[in-house]
Amino acid sequence: MPIEVAIFIEHIINGLTLGAFYALVTLGLSLIFGVARLVNFAHGDIFMVGGYTLFLLLNLSGVDLPYPLIILIVVVITAIVGLLVERVVIHPILNQSWRVQAVATLGISIVLQNLALILFTSDPKQTPTPYSRQIIEVMDIRISVQRLIVLVVVIVAFVGLQWFVKRTQLGKAMRAVSQNREMCQIVGIDVQRIAMLTFAISAGLAGLAAALMAPLFSVTPTMGLLITLKALAAVILGGLGQVNGAFYAAFLLGMIEALFGGYVSYQFRDVVSFGIFVLILFVRPQGLFGRKVGL
Amino acid sequence: MPRNGAQPLLEVSQLTKHFLGVTALLDVSFDIYPGELLSLIGPNGSGKTTLFNCVSGFLKLDRGQVRFKGEDISNVRPDKIALKGIRRTFQDVRTFQEMTVLENLMTALQQHQEENMIERVLGTQRIQQFEHAARERALELLDMVDLRPWQHMQARHLAYGQRKLLEFVTALMPDPDLIMLDEPAAGVSGEMVDRMKQHIRALNAQGKTILVVEHNMRVVMDISERIVVLDYGRKIAEGTPSEIQTNELVREAYFGH
Amino acid sequence: MRGTSRTSIAFWIGFVILTLVLPQFLRTGYLINALIVTVTWIIFALSFDLSAGHVGTVSLGHPVFFGLGAYVTALAAPALGLDYVGSVLLSMLAMGVLAYVSGIAFFRIAEVTFAIGTLGALIIAQLLANNAFEITGGPMCTQGVSRPVINLFGLTSISVTEPIEYYYLLLPLLFLTILVYRRLAHSRIGRAFAAVRQDEVRALAMGINPMRYKLLAFAAGGALIGALGSFQAQYITLVCPSELALSYTLNLLIIVFVGGSGSFRGVLLGAIIFTVLPRILETVGNVPPAYQQLIYGVILLLVIRFLPDGLDSVIERVLARRRGVSREVSDAA
Ligand SMILES: Nc1ncnc2c1ncn2[C@@H]1O[C@H](COP(=O)(O)OP(=O)(O)OP(=O)(O)O)[C@@H](O)[C@H]1O
Ligand SMILES: [Mg+2]
Numbered sequence: 001m002p003i004e005v006a007i008f009i010e011h012i013i014n015g016l017t018l019g020a021f022y023a024l025v026t027l028g029l030s031l032i033f034g035v036a037r038l039v040n041f042a043h044g045d046i047f048m049v050g051g052y053t054l055f056l057l058l059n060l061s062g063v064d065l066p067y068p069l070i071i072l073i074v075v076v077i078t079a080i081v082g083l084l085v086e087r088v089v090i091h092p093i094l095n096q097s098w099r100v101q102a103v104a105t106l107g108i109s110i111v112l113q114n115l116a117l118i119l120f121t122s123d124p125k126q127t128p129t130p131y132s133r134q135i136i137e138v139m140d141i142r143i144s145v146q147r148l149i150v151l152v153v154v155i156v157a158f159v160g161l162q163w164f165v166k167r168t169q170l171g172k173a174m175r176a177v178s179q180n181r182e183m184c185q186i187v188g189i190d191v192q193r194i195a196m197l198t199f200a201i202s203a204g205l206a207g208l209a210a211a212l213m214a215p216l217f218s219v220t221p222t223m224g225l226l227i228t229l230k231a232l233a234a235v236i237l238g239g240l241g242q243v244n245g246a247f248y249a250a251f252l253l254g255m256i257e258a259l260f261g262g263y264v265s266y267q268f269r270d271v272v273s274f275g276i277f278v279l280i281l282f283v284r285p286q287g288l289f290g291r292k293v294g295l
Numbered sequence: 296m297p298r299n300g301a302q303p304l305l306e307v308s309q310l311t312k313h314f315l316g317v318t319a320l321l322d323v324s325f326d327i328y329p330g331e332l333l334s335l336i337g338p339n340g341s342g343k344t345t346l347f348n349c350v351s352g353f354l355k356l357d358r359g360q361v362r363f364k365g366e367d368i369s370n371v372r373p374d375k376i377a378l379k380g381i382r383r384t385f386q387d388v389r390t391f392q393e394m395t396v397l398e399n400l401m402t403a404l405q406q407h408q409e410e411n412m413i414e415r416v417l418g419t420q421r422i423q424q425f426e427h428a429a430r431e432r433a434l435e436l437l438d439m440v441d442l443r444p445w446q447h448m449q450a451r452h453l454a455y456g457q458r459k460l461l462e463f464v465t466a467l468m469p470d471p472d473l474i475m476l477d478e479p480a481a482g483v484s485g486e487m488v489d490r491m492k493q494h495i496r497a498l499n500a501q502g503k504t505i506l507v508v509e510h511n512m513r514v515v516m517d518i519s520e521r522i523v524v525l526d527y528g529r530k531i532a533e534g535t536p537s538e539i540q541t542n543e544l545v546r547e548a549y550f551g552h
Numbered sequence: 553m554r555g556t557s558r559t560s561i562a563f564w565i566g567f568v569i570l571t572l573v574l575p576q577f578l579r580t581g582y583l584i585n586a587l588i589v590t591v592t593w594i595i596f597a598l599s600f601d602l603s604a605g606h607v608g609t610v611s612l613g614h615p616v617f618f619g620l621g622a623y624v625t626a627l628a629a630p631a632l633g634l635d636y637v638g639s640v641l642l643s644m645l646a647m648g649v650l651a652y653v654s655g656i657a658f659f660r661i662a663e664v665t666f667a668i669g670t671l672g673a674l675i676i677a678q679l680l681a682n683n684a685f686e687i688t689g690g691p692m693c694t695q696g697v698s699r700p701v702i703n704l705f706g707l708t709s710i711s712v713t714e715p716i717e718y719y720y721l722l723l724p725l726l727f728l729t730i731l732v733y734r735r736l737a738h739s740r741i742g743r744a745f746a747a748v749r750q751d752e753v754r755a756l757a758m759g760i761n762p763m764r765y766k767l768l769a770f771a772a773g774g775a776l777i778g779a780l781g782s783f784q785a786q787y788i789t790l791v792c793p794s795e796l797a798l799s800y801t802l803n804l805l806i807i808v809f810v811g812g813s814g815s816f817r818g819v820l821l822g823a824i825i826f827t828v829l830p831r832i833l834e835t836v837g838n839v840p841p842a843y844q845q846l847i848y849g850v851i852l853l854l855v856i857r858f859l860p861d862g863l864d865s866v867i868e869r870v871l872a873r874r875r876g877v878s879r880e881v882s883d884a885a
Binding site for chain 1: 604608610612657660661663664665667668669671672673675676679680683798802805806809840842843845846848849850852853856857860
């Protein structure tokens with residue numbers, strides 16, 4: 001196979017893994033947005049918490065946990081963090097204005113970032129798994145096994161989430177709440193509890209993303225911001241609280257980033273994806289809420 | 296009611312508005328003459344509020360035209376229409392909740408044609424005189440509806456009926472040429488309904504032109520000179536209260552099909 | 553307004569005198585530099601609060617005006633041969649125009665989407681500053697910005713080097729900011745700001761054009777912050793991409809929302825607490841910055857939870873009670 005083609009395919013696979021990663025993070029963000037009408041600016045910081053949890057688990061002295069178990073523990077721990085965040089900070093302000101909510105979630109972000117800074121310093125931490133160095137080579141195409149794992153797990157997680165939302169009691173309730181909150185309250189669905197569980201699930205998804213993706217780059221206390229913003233970009237590109245739309249938009253974003261970074265300019269790849277996102281905002285000014293000034 | 300050849304203050308012609316699959320207004324036409332009190336009635340969802348929103352610029356028209364003092368104001372921005380002399384209230388009472396009662400009224404005079412931004416930044420003598428006059432007028436209006444004792448209280452602390460009164464006088468604040476009231480007597484106590492009725496009537500007696508949407512038929516029949524009836528977005532009748540009361544189509548629209 | 557009364561005139565005279573003589577008591581350069589930091593954050597936060605607190609448009613991108621204002625001075629002012637006043641005016645004008653023009657685009661999007669969009673713009677600006685090595689020096693920063701020189705009618709010129717001189721150089725900008733803030737927020741315009749913040753639809757029905765007021769506050773704030781950036785560039789003699797960091801936005805949110813948004817006293821209080829507390833923590837307990845930020849984050853969350861109108865609302869309540877008492881007394885008399 002000509003080397004150009006092999007490289008192109010590698011870029012595509014990189015784009016897919018990046019996209020899969022963004023998709024996981026985005027899913028959590030849009031779930032919360034759907035159920036609680038709240039934009040969680042600390043979502044990326046939960047990812048960061050997942051990254052450090054992974055770092056700790058990989059460096060547990062004396063114990064060598066299998067990777068799947070590690071993933072599971074990271075997911076559980078981030079879900080618990082999400083639950084705590086919801087109970088302590090979000091719950092009391094669920095009915096407040098967007099301004100208060102935005103400032104509060106940014107406050108959470110400040111707290112989590114500086115906790116990480118205190119505990120782990122600002123030095124990037126590597127979190128290699130047995131698979132991140134393992135490369136398979138098929139017809140000149142070199143892929144790290146870790147990337148393949150990311151792809152597979154994300155697809156499984158997405159299908160699982162679809163099943164969960166469509167088939168389970170809780171999932172159906174979540175959907176109902178995001179479609180019509182008032183009605184749910186009238187019918188006696190416990191909206192508060194649903195919001196709480198949604199936060200936990202959303203944080204767990206961010207943790208899953210961290211457990212899968214952090215091995216491909218390093219973990220720092222301030223990494224959350226860019227991730228939050230990427231996820232927000234996907235949510236907006238994907239359209240008005242459409243979980244599926246955001247999912248595909250995440251892949252699109254990952255692909256653009258990988259191809260632009262690979263062929264045009266690596267430094268400016270983020271500039272381009274955010275640039276597109278800001279432009280989309282102008283084209284679709286009603287944004288997330290789909291609500292313009294009016295009646 | 297064309298009054299000896301006077302020009303209509305507001306001319307609504309063939310107003311049409313669709314929402315996804317719903318025809319909220321279809322070819323609605325009517326005029327309002329200076330000094331008149333016209334009521335707009337119709338069953339729930341017949342398009343009354345939509346018509347208010349179209350006239351006051353909050354909704355784009357799909358078709359038709361709105362003229363005010365002879366000038367075409369179709370699809371003009373709401374703030375510009377307000378400055379031309381049309382003030383409205385909202386069905387779901389809107390007051391500035393974090394402002395005091397007095398500030399609510401003062402805000403209504405914010406945009407006086409004669410002042411410019413620079414003067415306002417500088418707070419010139421003229422602006423101060425203007426502020427003073429505005430305060431006097433606000434207090435006068437608050438006296439009229441007995442809200443003066445509450446002048447320094449935030450609007451959110453008022454009772455529902457009081458907020459309706461506040462919104463009502465806020466619309467009067469700049470002495471507009473046309474006042475549009477969307478269900479001024481809805482959801483308030485019987486005593487408050489009567490007070491509101493008296494106020495509207497007194498206002499009309501002073502020569503103000505008023506367009507009212509109201510469900511309370513006792514009020515409507517009492518205060519209106521003329522009534523326009525909407526049903527499913529269409530005008531099905533127009534006439535004096537007694538004409539409307541005996542109109543077959545109107546009966547049908549309200550009491551069954 | 554009710555009383556541009558004797559007390560308030562006395563307050564302002566006292567305030568001006570205090571700001572003028574304060575550095576005379578702070579002998580060391582360390583303390584005067586600390587004072588400059590405090591004043592910087594007061595100016596920054598008041599300018600931010602015009603939009604966030606009064607008009608209710610919470611932009612997360614305000615550091616753009618600060619950082620770009622600094623870059624304009626660092627990169628363009630020398631080429632144009634401008635002195636201190638000229639360079640500050642240049643940055644001010646450039647950022648005012650940028651705020652106005654970008655505002656036209658960004659105010660098409662509302663509420664939290666606006667916050668997200670401005671956050672995106674901030675990140676873009678920072679990435680550009682970081683990666684456009686040829687122009688900005690990237691992470692190596694634009695170095696060697698010249699210290700302020702003031703030309704006096706082309707006859708003679710004064711150059712500024714000492715902290716205390718810098719302080720007096722910054723003071724006029726503080727006064728200008730306070731003046732603009734008061735004129736805008738506590739006037740008839742301020743009422744329109746409040747109307748737009750509380751209910752845009754109703755504001756429209758009263759003849760208020762929300763766009764106009766959003767732009768006014770945004771452009772005024774942007775211009776003032778641009779001027780501040782220009783000062784900063786000539787004070788530190790260095791401009792780095794980190795001047796465009798989100799951490800500045802977070803600091804602004806802490807100052808404004810802990811102190812009390814939409815209130816001069818609240819913002820002043822917030823800025824003073826935010827800048828003085830760390831000095832105390834540093835000297836007394838040797839608390840490192842990360843702990844300080846953590847403490848601020850926690851304070852912010854606590855205030856939002858228990859005092860949604862900020863610390864200022866406590867002061868307001870106390871004052872209102874005293875005022876109430878004195879009114880009762882005078883009524884009884
Ligand atoms: N913004 C909107 N989007 C979609 N449909 C709308 C919108 N506003 C009104 N409608 C629809 O248009 C129709 C007319 O509504 P409108 O509110 O004008 O009725 P109304 O006569 O004021 O009723 P009510 O007496 O209940 O106030 C209704 O079917 C309503 O559902
Ligand atoms: Mg209606």
